[in-house]
Amino acid sequence: MPEIANLATIAAAFFVAAASPGPATIAVISQSMSAGRRAGLVFGLGLSVGLAFWGLVAAAGMGAILQASTGALTAMKLLGGAYLLWLAYGSARSAARPRAVTPEITKRPRAFLRGLFLNLSNPKAVFAWMAVLSLGLGDGSGAGGVVLATGLCMVLGGVIYAGYAVAFSTRGAMGVYARARRGIDGLVAGLFAVAGIGLIRSAFARQ
Template sequence: MAEPLGLLSAVLAFAVVAASPGPANLAAAGVAMAAGRARAMRFALGLALGLFFWGVLAALGMGAILQSTGWVLTGLKVAGGFYLLWLALQSLRAARGTDTTIAARRAPRRLFWSGLMLNLSNPKAVFAWMATLSLGMGGAGQGYLLLTVLCCLIGLINYIGWVAFFSTGVMMRAYLRGRRWIEATVGLLLGAAGVSLLRSSATQ
């Protein structure tokens, strides 16, 4: 089993990283404000499942294989970068529109798949998982399993928290007042993340 101190350090480090305003959290906030809590929760579940996928991959040791296989990692980064740019374009289009946003019109099932694809398109997540697992390393098997489960729960709670906060009446009214600026800002941030991922693939 992992040592309690190492496990606690790893969990706290993962919680800080998970709560930071990265592409997934910003997208969750945007969907929550535009589409409401019920729809955005499906998006959050998709994000959590994508996070779980990378966590299991890292715990099984396949993250190290992925990191050492240059062409596979490069391909994932390119695909992820273009997907983030596509999401950025959707937000920028919504900022220019005068009707309901794309997120609000999207079917609940599509929101789930959008959340899943957003986290699956970020291969950098596997490196964060590998760093977390190395912090909590004190053994094999059960230690990795416990840490992976705890971090997956933290990720899920984090996404639910972002959705719950940004789908409140106050935040949704603020969104309606500043919809264009909010969608444009989210689009620019997602676009910057996509460009960063593409640049990272070029230097791989």
């Protein structure tokens, strides 16, 4: 079993990786500001389940197999990039509207599935998991240590996404969004587009 200090190292590294600005955090912030706390929490739950899936893949040792499979990795990057561009298109359409409309993603099943697919379509997540787990797990950690560290990070991921949803669904945050909706949606569209193009370009980069 890993020592407390090793678990703390893993948790700190995972927190930095999961809480740092990226497509998932941008998406849950945008969703929470535009559609409210419930929609943001459900969307964050979908993100958490997708993130947990990649954690299980990494913990089972399949991450290295995926990393070595050029064809599968390229296909996943293309799929993930296309999904990010689709999200960019949706945000751009929202920014172009003169008035806000009730977002379809407020429907809970759809919000959950969109969050889930966003993290499932991000192959970089499994590599991040592999890097984080390797920081605090040694050869003597055993299966129990891997399970404990992975479970800790799964819980932490859920807390991070829920925290973003709560923080950005306050009356003040939603008021800011209402006043600057078109600019915020335009910025989000640009960020999604940059991330999507970057992921697609990486699919064609020389391995």
